Amino acid sequence: MKTIKNLLFLLAFSLVAFNCSSDDDNTTDDGGGDENENIVKTGILTANETWTSDNIYELDGKVVVNEGVTLTIEPGTIIKGGQGLESLASALVVDQGGKIIANGTASAPIIMTSVLDNIEVGQAAGTNLDQNDTGLWGGLIILGRAPISVSGNVGTAQIEGIAANEPYGQYGGDIADDNSGSYKYISVRHGGITIGSDNEINGITMGGVGTGTVMENLEVVANADDGFEWFGGTVNGKNFITWAHGDDGLDADQAWSGTMDNALVIQTSESGSALELDGPEGTSTNGYTMTNITLIGDAANEHFTDCRDGLIANLNNVLAYGFGENTTLRFKDEDSVTELAADALTFSDWEIVLPAGVALADIVEGAEGNDAKFTDNVTTIESASTATVGANTSVFGWTYTASQSAF
Numbered sequence: 001m002k003t004i005k006n007l008l009f010l011l012a013f014s015l016v017a018f019n020c021s022s023d024d025d026n027t028t029d030d031g032g033g034d035e036n037e038n039i040v041k042t043g044i045l046t047a048n049e050t051w052t053s054d055n056i057y058e059l060d061g062k063v064v065v066n067e068g069v070t071l072t073i074e075p076g077t078i079i080k081g082g083q084g085l086e087s088l089a090s091a092l093v094v095d096q097g098g099k100i101i102a103n104g105t106a107s108a109p110i111i112m113t114s115v116l117d118n119i120e121v122g123q124a125a126g127t128n129l130d131q132n133d134t135g136l137w138g139g140l141i142i143l144g145r146a147p148i149s150v151s152g153n154v155g156t157a158q159i160e161g162i163a164a165n166e167p168y169g170q171y172g173g174d175i176a177d178d179n180s181g182s183y184k185y186i187s188v189r190h191g192g193i194t195i196g197s198d199n200e201i202n203g204i205t206m207g208g209v210g211t212g213t214v215m216e217n218l219e220v221v222a223n224a225d226d227g228f229e230w231f232g233g234t235v236n237g238k239n240f241i242t243w244a245h246g247d248d249g250l251d252a253d254q255a256w257s258g259t260m261d262n263a264l265v266i267q268t269s270e271s272g273s274a275l276e277l278d279g280p281e282g283t284s285t286n287g288y289t290m291t292n293i294t295l296i297g298d299a300a301n302e303h304f305t306d307c308r309d310g311l312i313a314n315l316n317n318v319l320a321y322g323f324g325e326n327t328t329l330r331f332k333d334e335d336s337v338t339e340l341a342a343d344a345l346t347f348s349d350w351e352i353v354l355p356a357g358v359a360l361a362d363i364v365e366g367a368e369g370n371d372a373k374f375t376d377n378v379t380t381i382e383s384a385s386t387a388t389v390g391a392n393t394s395v396f397g398w399t400y401t402a403s404q405s406a407f
Contacts, residue, residue, distance in 0.1 A: 036121055044168075045069050045098075053077045053108070053122075058115055059090040059137070064168050067097030070181070076108035076122070080115040081137025081191065087163045089193035091138030091201055094180050095168045096145050096208075104185030106217075106398035112140060113189040125400055129190055131244035131268070135224035138201040139191035144180045145173030146210035148232025149255035149284035156208075157254075159231065161193075161201035171207030176234045178210025185217045187400055192224030192246060200225035202251070203242065209235040211258065219399045220245065226276070227265070230256035230288075237261070243401040244268050248276035248306075249295070252288060255280035255312075260290040264391045266406050267322070269300040274320070276303075279310035279335065287312030287344065294390035296407060299324030299355075303365075310335030312344045319390025321353035328365040329374060337368045350378040351389050 039051075042060035048069060051057050053076035060082050065071045071094075073079075081090035092112065094100050104110040113119060114136035119126035129136075143159060148171065150157045155172055162169035188203045195201070203220030204227070211234045220227040220242040227242025232254035240263040242249045249265030265274045274295040280286065290313065295304055297320065304323050305315075307330065331337050339345040354360065360380055364371045381387060396402055 045071060048072070050074065051077050051079070056080060056121060058082055059092060061088060062091050062093055062162070064093045064095050065098035065100055066095055070099045070101060073100065073102040073110055075104045075110065075185070077110050078119060078121065079110070079112045080117060081112070082115050083137065085193065086195050089138040089195070089201060091161065092140050093162070093168060094142045096143050096170060096173070099179065099181035101182050102184070102186055103182055106185060109185040109187050109398060111187050111189070114191070117190065125403065131222045131404065131406070133190050134222045134244070134246055135192045135194070136190040138193050139203050139205065139223065140188055141201065141205040141207070142180050142209050142213070143169070143171040143207045144209040144213065144233060144235070145175040145178040146208045146233040146235070147174060147176060147255070147284075148172035148208050149280035149282040149286065150232075151281045153282040157231075159205065159207040160199045161195055161205060163195065172232060173208060175210055177212045178208070179212030180209050182214040183216070183218060184214065185398065187219040187221065188223070189221045189400065194224070202226040202229040203245065204228050205231070206233055206235055207231040209233040211235060217395070217398070219401060221400050226251040229253070230258070232256055234258050237263075239263070239395050241396050241399055241401055242266070243406050246270050247272040249274045250290070251276045253278040253281070255282070255284040255286040256288050257286035258288055260288070260293070262292045262391050262395065263290070264294050264296070264393055264396060264407060266296045266401065267298045267301050269298045271298065271301060273303040273306040274301070275305040276308070277306065277311050277313055278308045279312050279339065281309070285312060287314065289314040289316065291316045292389070292391050293318045294393065295320040297321065297323030297327060301327050303328055303330045305329045306332060307336045307340075307345065308332040310339055312339055314346050314348070316348045317389040318350045319384065319387045320350070321384045323355070325355040325358050328363050331366040331368075337366065337370060340367065340373050341370050347374050347377045349389050351381050351387050352378055353382065353384055354380050
């Protein structure tokens with residue numbers, strides 16, 4: 001009898017073990033596996049994981065780092081977003097209270113790209129996609145609990161790019177130093193799925209992200225929507241580069257009150273504004289500062305900077321060149337002009353290479369007699385090679401953009 005009982009116990013145990021280990025969609029493991037595997041991830045991560053550089057991780061739909069969970073991504077790791085339209089688009093999402101520790105290096109950046117990219121383990125780039133291949137997956141979405149300014153002065157909102165009926169996607173709060181992790185030397189490529197009208201996934205989306213979060217040395221290439229977009233929050237950024245975005249390069253909204261130090265925006269004919277900068281939607285008077293920025297334009301671009309919705313910001317040490325004769329610095333609304341007149345929106349130490357036959361006053365649109373608030377702080381130069389302001393582009397040597405000689 002004892003032998004039969006033992007056999008029955010072993011049989012029951014083996015069935016339980018088989019059922020637990022055969023679930024390919026289990027997202028509570030440590031992310032490991034045999035070397036050089038494609039590991040499919042889906043759904044909500046409910047326990048800490050580490051993704052390693054000897055495997056490729058494929059996102060099947062949204063993969064969400066849950067509250068209280070930390071996802072660690074090793075330098076050199078490749079992540080590929082699966083195909084899927086609209087609400088089925090893949091994306092890596094950090095929910096409020098979750099964290100990603102993704103500290104790549106210049107020699108081993110973390111690469112987030114499309115499943116259609118033929119890049120393999122150990123490579124810096126594939127061979128079958130280029131800057132014209134956009135909208136092949138979603139992107140990286142980081143959601144925190146730092147303050148935002150939205151209509152009605154409510155404390156939280158649902159981020160664009162995530163359907164309203166999802167159980168995650170909220171951002172905003174009252175924790176200015178909120179910590180969503182650390183993001184260094186990451187390249188996000190070929191993303192930007194549209195969910196609906198004015199509802200797209202950016203290359204890197206930051207919703208209510210706090211100052212406890214580290215964001216340095218980040219690249220977005222060939223995103224169908226914006227390169228980087230802030231929705232409120234207080235997070236500071238350093239050394240951002242975006243190239244061949246389908247809409248705006250750097251887009252800030254909802255009284256983001258952090259700083260951006262050293263950024264390079266490279267436009268194509270398909271791009272929107274290099275800088276699309278919005279003011280608070282609620283009653284907040286918070287503003288942000290951008291310093292050491294280079295904007296490389298295309299003759300087809302309508303605006304190199306678009307100031308909107310009562311913008312409050314300081315824009316310092318900016319170089320702009322390559323734009324066309326009809327490209328303008330636009331003040332879109334009366335509220336932005338009011339902030340300009342009151343010196344709540346300021347420009348300092350700008351240098352611009354103007355197209356032939358274009359005067360500095362010609363590029364200012366909608367300032368309503370306050371043009372000098374901008375033009376008095378601009379120097380026109382003959383060539384970008386003589387510039388004394390703008391980004392330090394030497395820090396971007398690690399990027400895919402540099403490897404394609406885009407600057």
